[in-house]
Amino acid sequence: MGVLGDASARWPWLVQLGTEPEDTILRVVYEHQKVAAEEERPWFVTLSFAQSLDGRIDFRETTGAAPLRLSSPRAQRLTHALRAMHHAVAVGWNTLVSDDPLLTVRCGIPGTHTPPGWTQPRPVVLLPHDGTRESTGLKQSRLWCQRRHELLLVPREADWRAEVSAPSLFVEGGRRVISSLLQATTTDDALGRRCNLVIITIANCFIGNDVRSVPAFTRGSSSAHTCRLGHLRSWMLEDELILLGIPAGADTERTPS
Numbered sequence: 575m576g577v578l579g580d581a582s583a584r585w586p587w588l589v590q591l592g593t594e595p596e597d598t599i600l601r602v603v604y605e606h607q608k609v610a611a612e613e614e615r616p617w618f619v620t621l622s623f624a625q626s627l628d629g630r631i632d633f634r635e636t637t638g639a640a641p642l643r644l645s646s647p648r649a650q651r652l653t654h655a656l657r658a659m660h661h662a663v664a665v666g667w668n669t670l671v672s673d674d675p676l677l678t679v680r681c682g683i684p685g686t687h688t689p690p691g692w693t694q695p696r697p698v699v700l701l702p703h704d705g706t707r708e709s710t711g712l713k714q715s716r717l718w719c720q721r722r723h724e725l726l727l728v729p730r731e732a733d734w735r736a737e738v739s740a741p742s743l744f745v746e747g748g749r750r751v752i753s754s755l756l757q758a759t760t761t762d763d764a765l766g767r768r769c770n771l772v773i774i775t776i777a778n779c780f781i782g783n784d785v786r787s788v789p790a791f792t793r794g795s796s797s798a799h800t801c802r803l804g805h806l807r808s809w810m811l812e813d814e815l816i817l818l819g820i821p822a823g824a825d826t827e828r829t830p831s
């Protein structure tokens with residue numbers, strides 16, 4: 575099955591989209607996936623996260639506290655709709671333990687939400703090297719309690735594409751996963767971790783010093799790695815900025831006209 579092999583069955587609500595910025599964003603994502611399908615690429619990875627104006631992405635005030643929600647309900651609805659446009663949704667192990675996400679689509683799709691026969695994107699958790707940590711946090715998580723039969727646990731060194739075995743993956747963080755995925759994009763396509771699209775929500779606030787940003791990339795021997803976004807586009811959702819771009823390294827691929 576290609577990237578869009580079953581698009582008409584999975585996402586018929588795309589035709590109901592209106593003229594709001596988030597409708598355009600969903601159409602743009604669809605166009606990127608369509609190009610990937612036309613090029614017969616077997617796998618499409620989108621990385622998406624929210625950050626503050628000062629680049630912080632871990633919105634916890636103190637260790638152990640519940641995360642502060644900085645993105646607006648509108649941006650959260652967009653995230654749910656973006657989840658719905660992928661076959662699987664992944665987070666890193668620490669995000670599972672700290673945020674206890676369900677990774678379901680609960681809003682954001684126009685009309686009657688989901689067409690008959692539609693299935694939720696498959697939840698994916700990226701496991702740490704030390705597999706022994708697995709059992710403790712996992713068994714207490716909502717993902718385990720409510721979606722155990724769909725849940726896919728991907729070993730640290732595994733090939734994502736082979737493990738997920740679905741045409742598209744939406745990666746939501748956390749910090750280290752974002753960093754390693756951007757870094758993989760600057761180097762090579764190893765282990766199916768190169769991302770095709772990056773979508774960043776920038777919330778209109780400064781958080782301050784105690785909250786963490788995306789960790790630095792590992793520096794190679796010759797020069798520091800940086801990752802730029804090509805074909806950059808932006809939209810305002812009220813006072814939040816949404817950026818969408820193709821990471822450098824993936825920009826030799828054709829983009830929607």
Ligand SMILES: NC(=O)c1ccc[n+]([C@@H]2O[C@H](COP(=O)([O-])OP(=O)(O)OC[C@H]3O[C@@H](n4cnc5c(N)ncnc54)[C@H](OP(=O)(O)O)[C@@H]3O)[C@@H](O)[C@H]2O)c1
Pocket residue numbers: 622623624625630631632633634641665666667668669670672673700701702703704729730746747748749750751752754755
């Ligand atoms: N702002 C946002 O949009 C957003 C979204 C999601 C999460 N978050 C925040 O991010 C924080 C968690 O971030 P975090 O950096 O502590 O943890 P994380 O990125 O969620 O998870 C890191 C863990 O996943 C494992 N892992 C498996 N495959 C990996 C890969 N390819 N790259 C990197 N790690 C991989 C790591 O294993 P090893 O230990 O073996 O390296 C490590 O145990 C939470 O506070 C959460 O609230 C923010």
